[in-house]
Amino acid sequence: MSSRDVTAFRSEVRRWCAEHVPADWRVRQTRASDEAYVEFQRWWFQELRHAGYAVPHWPKAWGGGMSTAEQVALYQELAAHDAPRPTLAFVAVHHAAATLLEAGSEEQQLRHLPAILDGEIWAQGFSEPEAGSDLANLRTRAARHGDVYVVNGQKLWASGAQHADWCLLLARTDPDAPKRHGISYLLMDMRSPGIDVRPVRQATGESEFCEIFLEDVEIPVANRVGPEHEGWAVAQATLNAERGMTVLELAERLWQAGFRWLLELCSIPGPGGSRPIDDMVVVDHLARFESQLVALRAMCATTVQRHDEGRSGPADASVVKLFYSELLQRMTDFGAEIAGVAGHARTDKPRSSGWESGAWVLDFIGSWEWTIPGGTSEIQRTIIAERGLGLPREPARQDR
């Protein structure tokens, strides 16, 4: 795609945003009930879908087909216009779709990809109480009885599971095989009998994550993705799907909204009448953040481009995830410090927003949602060291 086409596309997205992003969505999504959040999310996803912006990264045949340059322009403009994020559809359009496209049968693709566009909500049932960073230690058991698996166990940190129609599930089908073998990848209908979903209240006070208790849940064998016992390899496709363009989008938001709000915050006179930005120490911090954001955006662009050209390094995704999440934490920490006591009275972070909302204390607390899930910062550093730099593995670790 030529740069002229991208420029034209960018103008199109700008016009669309001006007409479709509701001016009052932050107000409406502040203290919104679960019902109001789900209803808003469903509506916004369909708005994006009708514009052709909901699944830009999918293949053209399934309703996507945007070039990388167009996707970058799309996410930049959505961020610049402070559009709501389609958070409820996140697992469906990224993890579920990546799994189905990579390893799903034609029947599974036909059944779910169009349904996702129509608003089918997905959750991810990977982690367990004893399987966090050490995911391969999972114990949920799927015993095969003819045409069905009978599943028993417990999943944790399933984001949005209370609203989900379907769940991506990793379960052990061969308990005697070594850790990474004997796991199968299943698609679980959340209406199946035996499923109990309990939201977990998080540090921010929200209840986005859920525990899922599974008792004799029957999943048809036809809902398995990939060969039996070889679900670990399928899961890699799912895990890899959450990087690259996602961090690029979040980097745009941190740059557009996050830094702008930080500057505005620093320009408000404090109790003594002087503005934080008149203080050279504050100026120094702002310049650091600004430079790091510029670098992050460039690194995301490079990562996406290299992925496009098939030249991805084994630790590219880890480098940007680690840097983004820790920068988010440093920036929101600084915002909380500048906002001071009054910042603690902002207890109304709007839903459907990005990881920065201007409610700096809650944004800061919420930043651990980026340094822990999706591979903690410590796991990312180990990946960078071992896969990126080729350092020797720790001998005591048994995870093969």
Place this chain on the structure above:
Amino acid sequence: MTGGLSEFHEELRAVARKIVGRPPSALGGLEPQILDWGALADAGLLGLEVPEGLGGAGATFAEVAVVLHELGRAPGVGPYLGSTVLATAALLLSDPGPARDELLAELAVGTKMATLVLDARTTRWDGPTFSVAPTANGATVAGRAEWVLDAAGADRLLCPAQGASGPVLVEVANTGDGLVVEDRPLADGTRRVGSVAAEGSPVLAGWPLPPGAVDDLVDLAATAVACDSLGLMEAMLEATVAFAKVRHQFGRPIGSFQAVQHACADMLVTVEVSRALVAQAVDAVASDTPAEERRASVSRAKSHVGAAAVEVCGKAVQLHGGIGYTWESGIHAYLKRATLNRALFGSPIEHRRRLVRALPGSPPC
């Protein structure tokens, strides 16, 4: 970047690496090497920005940056920054003519060395510290400047000076005729700086200095130093990773300990962040980027990379353990050069202040 240009840069990188050599490892040791000026000249690396008609390559600063990066990876003693980068750039900003063209041609083939007489503490130029006076036998120049890069070895000194009708750049021969150049030994053994004092030194040639030209040269110098720092940190990361793979303690390679792994991972992230900012600054300096935008790019790179290189080189000393603290390991040379680079042409604090000045709503300072 287009495929052709990127390929050209790879070739250039290979040529430069062959000449400046490889970075040391704690296993091999290093004393600062003397740059092989003849080999650099033969390979055309001294005249990259000099027009083809004068024996150069007619390339841009983007190509010079590739060489600067390699010089950072394996620092040697030689006036590449003062002569090849700054003096050449100053001459290229001046009006063409026989005197200018002759000096450019000599710089390109390495038969003469020059430097720009500019205090390396400068982030914003306050005007000339030299002045030109007419005499019966032609013009002379008087004045003084401290902390001038590569002054002692230069055959020609290019001084920004106050002329009768505005700032000019004058060429002076470093032959002792009313001119005193004093070397100032530094903790870093790979760069040379000195003071330049002129008292009635004959002016060989002079050119009007366009408005803003010296500030442009300061930006260029800051970017060149940032390229060097990126090379330093990249080499130190590689040396540390190589060392951590072979150095055994407690019966296993130290690189298999998580504390060492995570320190190396942080070094890599720091290098990648720096690489992104240096690339933008080089692009801004090499192309026709509007001045405000260019200055912001330069300040981001110089402030971030200046500090980051010290951090990475310091970590390299730490992870090499006792051997890293020895003179023989050569690791200290990188830490010293990184620390000096951080101070040249604006500290991180100064560049961050300059950067915020360009942001909306920020105070004038």
